[in-house]
Amino acid sequence: MKTKTFLKSRRGISPILATLLLIVIAVAAIVVTYAWIMIYMHGAAQQAGTRIKFDLVSINATSDEVTIYVRNWGTEPAVVDKVYIEGVDVTQHVTPELPETISIGQVLSLRVNGSAAGLDFIPGSWYKVKVAGPAASYEESAKAK
Structure with a gap:
């Protein structure tokens, strides 16, 4: 029990x-x-705080010129001081001369002289383009035309 x-x-x-x-x-x-x-x-x-992106990347295979439109869509001004194409630092061949500061919401137009940088673009090929600064970077592939 x-x-x-x-x-x-x-x-x-x-x-x-x-x-x-x-x-x-x-x-x-x-x-x-x-x-x-x-x-x-x-x-x-x-x-x-600091965010950038490309509005447009255009690679002209005939003139070996790259045009990059970089937009600052962050909440602070962004500084761009480096440009790479296929991992090659082409900063010395960029117009306007870097570093450049992009205000909030503004677009910076960059032109890269690919011939001076030793690049030879092939029409129809894809190339990685990267823009970087101390606080932000952005990379995207673009097709050469």
Whole structure:
């Protein structure tokens, strides 16, 4: 008889422990989610300051000239001080001379003299063009025409 009484009293503990365990798991999940969101938001806030992208990249295979329109779509002025084509630093052959600062929402037009940089573009081929600065960079492939 003692075992039946003992088993009956154990049954009441199980739902209580299950409820407490679920509460602990839920609180832990909330803490982990909160920490993840805070880390994500901190990173996003840092990146939001300086952001650049290309409006247009045009590669003229006949004249070996590259025209790049870089837009600052961030919340701070952006500085562009390097240009790469297929991983080759062509900054010395860029007009206007770099570094250049792009105001918020403005577009900077860059021209690269590919012949002076030792580049020979083939019509129909794709080339990676990258523009970089101390706080931002952007890379995109463009087709030579």
